[in-house]
Amino acid sequence: MDTLATPLDIGACAQATGVPAKTIRYYESIGILPPAPRADNGYRRYGEKEIETLRFVRRARDLGFSLDEVAKLLALWRDKNRASADVKALALEHAQALDERIAKLKTMRETILALAARCHGDHRPDCPILADIASAPEKT
Numbered sequence: 360m361d362t363l364a365t366p367l368d369i370g371a372c373a374q375a376t377g378v379p380a381k382t383i384r385y386y387e388s389i390g391i392l393p394p395a396p397r398a399d400n401g402y403r404r405y406g407e408k409e410i411e412t413l414r415f416v417r418r419a420r421d422l423g424f425s426l427d428e429v430a431k432l433l434a435l436w437r438d439k440n441r442a443s444a445d446v447k448a449l450a451l452e453h454a455q456a457l458d459e460r461i462a463k464l465k466t467m468r469e470t471i472l473a474l475a476a477r478c479h480g481d482h483r484p485d486c487p488i489l490a491d492i493a494s495a496p497e498k499t
Contacts, residue, residue, distance in 0.1 A: 366404035369395075376413040383413065391416060391430060424453055 373380040386392040392412055395403035405413075415436060419429045431449055435441045477487040 366396075366398075366406050367410070368398075369403045369405070372403075372405040372410060372413065375410055376417060378413045378417050386413075386416065389426065391426065391433065422453075423457060428453060 367375060369380045369383055372378075373383060376383075378386075383392065387394050392409065395405055395409060398404050412433070415433065416429055419432050424432060428449065432446070435446050435449070471488075474488045474491050479485070
């Protein structure tokens, strides 16, 4: 472990990185972050390397990368012999997935606005919004 002047416990690490302690434990359990060394009292201790890694992971998650994609990005980040083309390909694939999600969200928004336009929004119980939701076909 790269060491800070004083390694941080999980609470201080969470504060320094913006990643909740529960999430840090989860990342350790799934291998995104190696298990932290323990102090004599059993508390986890985090150094600069772990802090840097958690900040990297948080930024990647903020950009919408899945945990599988984050694991790939981490591997590429750690591999100093990687080709930047590999990183770019992963980023462009993610951007394409975002475009697809945006298109689906726009379609959902348009549907909701169309249904809301047909709703009287008054004291009557008839509601085309609820009727549409209730009549949605089952997915098989």
